[in-house]
Amino acid sequence: MVTKTYxxxxxxxxxxxxxxxxxxxxxxxxxxxxxxxxxxxLFKNNVxxxxxxxxYKNGIEVKQYFVHLKQWYRDYYLDTMRVKLLNKECINVxxxxxxxxxxxxxxxxxxxx
Numbered sequence: 001m002v003t004k005t006y007x008x009x010x011x012x013x014x015x016x017x018x019x020x021x022x023x024x025x026x027x028x029x030x031x032x033x034x035x036x037x038x039x040x041x042l043f044k045n046n047v048x049x050x051x052x053x054x055x056y057k058n059g060i061e062v063k064q065y066f067v068h069l070k071q072w073y074r075d076y077y078l079d080t081m082r083v084k085l086l087n088k089e090c091i092n093v094x095x096x097x098x099x100x101x102x103x104x105x106x107x108x109x110x111x112x113x
Contacts, residue, residue: 005087006083006086006087007083008079008080008083010083010086011072011074011079011082011083014086016071016072017048017068017069017070017071017072018072019082019085019086019105019106020066020067020068020069020105020106020108021039021065021066021067021085021103021104021105021106022064022065022066022103022104022105022106022107022108023035023064023065023066023067023101023102023103023104024064024102024104025057025062025064025102026052026062026063026064026065026101027062027063028054028060028061028062028063030063032050032052032065035050035052035065035067036050038093038095039067039093042093043067043069043072043073043078044073044078046069046070046071046072046073047067047068047069047070048068048069048070049068050065050066050067050068051065051066051068052064052065052066066106066108067103067106085103085104085105086105088104088105090102090103090104091103091104
C-alpha cells in the first residue's frame with residue numbers, strides 16, 4: 001500500500017482548518033482554559049474550540065484533548081508542524097518548563113459545533 005507523503009506545497013490544496021490535533025494523555029489537573037490559552041498563543045488566535053474526553057490509563061484519570069482551528073496560520077514553523085501531522089508524525093509542544101504535550105493528527109470526526 002502506497003501512502004502519500006505531504007510537503008509544504010501541498011498545504012495550498014488542503015482545507016485551511018485541517019488537521020485538528022489530538023493530545024491523548026493530559027494530566028487531569030490541566031484545564032480547558034489552560035489548553036486554550038497555550039494553543040491559542042501558538043496558533044496566533046486561530047483556535048476554534050477545544051474538546052476533551054476523560055479516559056483511564058493504568059487506573060489514573062487522564063484527559064484526551066482535541067484542538068480544532070479556524071485556520072492554520074501560514075509561517076515556516078506552523079507549516080512544518082502541519083506537514084508533520086499530515087504525515088502522521090508526533091509533534092511536541094512545550095507548555096511549562098520542560099513539560100510538553102505529545103500531539104498527533106486527530107482522526108476523529110469533527111462535530112459541527
